[in-house]
Amino acid sequence: xxxxxxxxxxxxxxxxxxxxxxxxxxxxxxxxxxxxxxxxxxxxxxxxxxxxxxxxxxxxxxxxxxxxxxxxxxxxxxxxxxxxxxxxxxxxxxxxxxxxxxxxxxxxxxxxxxxxxxxxxxxxxxxxxxxxxxxxxxxxxxxxxxxxxxxxxxxxxxxxxxxxxxxxxxxxxxxxxxxxxxxxxxxxxxxxxxxxxxxxxxxxxxxxxxxxxxxxxxxxxxxxxxxxxxxxxxxxxxxxxxxxxxxxxxxxxxxxxxxxxxxxxxxxxxxxxxxxxxxxxxxxxxxxxxxxxxxxxxxxxxxxxxxxxxxxxxxxxxxxxxxxxxxxxxxxxxxxxxxxxxxxxxxxxxxxxxxxxxxxxxxxxxxxxxxxxxxxxxxxxxxxxxxxxxxxxxxxxxxxxxxxxxxxxxxxxxxxx
Ligand code: EPZ
Numbered sequence: 001x002x003x004x005x006x007x008x009x010x011x012x013x014x015x016x017x018x019x020x021x022x023x024x025x026x027x028x029x030x031x032x033x034x035x036x037x038x039x040x041x042x043x044x045x046x047x048x049x050x051x052x053x054x055x056x057x058x059x060x061x062x063x064x065x066x067x068x069x070x071x072x073x074x075x076x077x078x079x080x081x082x083x084x085x086x087x088x089x090x091x092x093x094x095x096x097x098x099x100x101x102x103x104x105x106x107x108x109x110x111x112x113x114x115x116x117x118x119x120x121x122x123x124x125x126x127x128x129x130x131x132x133x134x135x136x137x138x139x140x141x142x143x144x145x146x147x148x149x150x151x152x153x154x155x156x157x158x159x160x161x162x163x164x165x166x167x168x169x170x171x172x173x174x175x176x177x178x179x180x181x182x183x184x185x186x187x188x189x190x191x192x193x194x195x196x197x198x199x200x201x202x203x204x205x206x207x208x209x210x211x212x213x214x215x216x217x218x219x220x221x222x223x224x225x226x227x228x229x230x231x232x233x234x235x236x237x238x239x240x241x242x243x244x245x246x247x248x249x250x251x252x253x254x255x256x257x258x259x260x261x262x263x264x265x266x267x268x269x270x271x272x273x274x275x276x277x278x279x280x281x282x283x284x285x286x287x288x289x290x291x292x293x294x295x296x297x298x299x300x301x302x303x304x305x306x307x308x309x310x311x312x313x314x315x316x317x318x319x320x321x322x323x324x325x326x327x328x329x330x331x332x333x334x335x336x337x338x339x340x341x342x343x344x345x346x347x348x349x350x351x352x353x354x355x356x357x358x359x360x361x362x363x364x365x366x367x368x369x370x371x372x373x374x375x376x377x378x379x380x381x382x383x384x385x386x387x388x389x390x391x392x393x394x395x396x397x398x399x400x401x402x403x404x405x406x407x408x409x410x411x412x413x414x415x416x417x
Contacts (some may be wrong), residue, residue: 002395004388004402006379007411008361012242014408015250018235019045019399020069020228024190026093027167028197028228029053030100032073033062034174035201037223042070044228045399048392052090056083056097083110085142090114091396095123095164098146099171102135107147116368116393119327125158125165132156133169133176153178153217161186161211161297167194174203176217185213188298189258193229200224232258233304234398235280237373240308241405242282243271244315244381249408252279261301265291265309269316288316290355294323307333307374311381313353314342322351333371336364340378340386361386366393373398380410 020043032039092115101108173180195208204216242249274281361384366372372394379386
């Protein structure tokens with residue numbers, strides 16, 4: 001197991017460069033197999049989720065070449081076969097191979113995906129979408145076979161604006177005959193990035209970034225070059241750390257518009273921000289005002305920043321509330337924050353935080369990816385030494401987190417025990 005030790009209360013100053021977005025990359029890599037030619041994707045983060053997807057490509061006999069921050073994917077000799085349970089379960093995003101293989105071969109065989117245990121995480125909306133396009137889904141325990149004689153464009157209404165279902169249906173529909181319309185589609189910036197990639201390959205998708213996406217099926221897709229957008233959640237995590245311990249900490253290579261809801265909340269709390277075209281400077285204020293947040297689909301407050309943001313609320317004066325509306329099990333960080341000295345109670349998907357409370361270093365667990373980022377934020381703010389266990393969760397989504405933070409004055413040590 002890997003652990004991170006943090007000596008807290010160091011001032012963070014200097015520049016952190018944000019990497020390519022994990023949640024775009026993990027869909028772009030499976031999407032690349034839709035062409036028979038090579039696709040080059042740059043600004044790819046070096047995280048273990050990227051490695052896990054490359055293992056699946058290898059299983060399908062797809063060649064990958066990785067150079068600094070880019071990946072060339074060559075599916076010339078690809079074979080369509082079952083994706084093993086081991087590989088399917090390594091991460092959530094393995095499920096994008098369902099849409100991509102179905103779109104390309106009209107058949108996908110894989111197992112229920114893995115990922116953070118932040119809720120039941122059903123895939124019914126993905127499967128309903130595939131069925132609407134004409135596919136038949138066979139499910140035996142954890143194994144799924146999705147196949148179609150022909151994929152035909154359809155009108156699909158999503159009961160919930162699911163990120164995964166929107167992307168998976170786009171992947172399955174790009175080569176279908178006729179036109180597919182996804183209504184109540186998710187609007188996250190990652191969806192726009194994936195639609196742009198597919199359009200660069202010759203797809204005909206319009207409306208990505210709005211709640212109605214239209215996909216006119218095409219026969220062939222061709223090679224292309226594409227850049228992953230900056231990771232708004234990684235950026236937001238470091239901005240929150242800067243609000244806790246920063247002195248003019250610069251978070252560089254960001255798209256500030258993707259962070260509007262976080263910016264509003266930070267300003268409400270009295271955090272000083274200097275926002276540039278593609279960067280933000282953040283400093284710790286004298287005191288923080290209490291506030292309330294409610295997680296929501298984009299452009300609402302992102303659930304993926306809820307856990308690190310809760311750490312900031314432990315430092316604000318008075319009572320703050322956090323309502324989690326997306327995932328039913330995303331408060332696993334709370335007992336560990338309380339261990340460090342926070343005063344948080346959770347009832348009915350709402351955390352009530354009384355602050356300010358001085359956090360004191362102890363041993364805590366990264367129960368999932370963003371809970372792990374919350375533990376790092378807490379460790380940076382806490383007095384003394386914090387030890388975080390199970391940091392494999394953090395390394396799935398934060399490229400070089402230890403190096404990036406140490407470069408701006410933090411004191412983190414990554415150890416294998
Ligand atoms: C994506 O997960 C992200 N993961 C998550 O990021 C993020 O928390 C989430 O979107 C919401 O923004 C990736 O992009 C790989 P959803 P996804 O489908 O696609 C329900 C992180 O920390 N739902 O939008 O799985 C579901 O249970 C991660 O980086 C169904 O009921 O999320 C949830 O309540 C974790 N049936 C809600 O919709 C379905 O078929 C949102 O899920 C699909 C989803």
